[in-house]
Amino acid sequence: MRATNRAWGRGLVALAVLVVTAVGTVATTQASAPKSSGIPTGSVVGTSTGTLPDWFPPAWAGDRVRFDLDAHGNPMRTTGSFRVFHGVGTTDQARAEFEGDITCLTVAGPVAIATGVIRHGYAHFPGMDNPDVTGKKVSFTVLDQGGHDRMYWAWEFAHAPVTDCMGLAPLFQPSHGGFRVRTQG
Template identity: 50%
Template sequence: MTDTKKLWGRRGIAGLAATLALITGTATASFAGTASSDPGPRLSGSAGGKLPKTFGPWAGDPVKFQIEARGGPGTTKGTFKVFHGKGRTGGVVAEFEGKITCLLVGGEVAVATGVITRGYTNLTDEKNADVTGQKVSFTVHDNGRSDRLYWMWGFMNAPINDCQGTAPILKTSHGDFKVHD
């Protein structure tokens, strides 16, 4: 074999090896990039409306919910804020915020539970009752621009376990939630 053929043979093998390494590296980086850019289950957005007649003394009151959560059971991170105004007097019935501790997503429905880190309520005879440390639960049905949601409050004697929800019966009139699984 001549020196020229040996040189081209070595360059060809080296070139082929470099090309394979580049393709393999690009495919690996591309796959890794896809995996890390997919944040997994998540719930985000804000929405609200007026409470219907079935809410008795609170019927007509405006409510607003803001929730940002991602992850699954055991890995959830997120926050929530809740406002419940008094329709006729303009006062505040409840206002609190906290951390989401569990998120469970199935299709267009998400259940998120959490713990209040700061807030108060005027739901009972006790004015500005501190509800810090109480558990909450939210169930959201992402139905385009007409989402549904419901909630449970530990401070209203509702026993709440992680990722426990209810049927989302309140149809929102403004805002939008996005549920991704």
């Protein structure tokens, strides 16, 4: 099982590197643009919960997750916070629970990419020696489709490279709740 988790982790890292190359270049270009560049401001707000599908590693498939996001701004000026819960199966036992500050937000149409830094929290995942994840970067990508939102995430502590306003394809469809993505300007 450890080999499967490591292989899955390497696959996620390879996918993240590919997305960073494609999306990160755009986000970096946007972040370095002057204020008058017309970069829209926006927001992503909401709560979603769901169960991790079978395509996740067997150790996590069926686990409950919850994401709370409240972010406003653009890549040059962002405010907001996030909170994450990852439970073991259908129990109330937490595999990971953390919260932090959103440090970068990019919004275009119904898509928002928010990255941040964990202010406080822990995670118990295979291969982690220290469960304290304080100070680690995280990334959330949200596709607002009304009642059928999709999202995805990346954790620096899980060996995914996370840079400001970097996101991944929103592969996961939560079963409850949703996000509102808005663009102004």
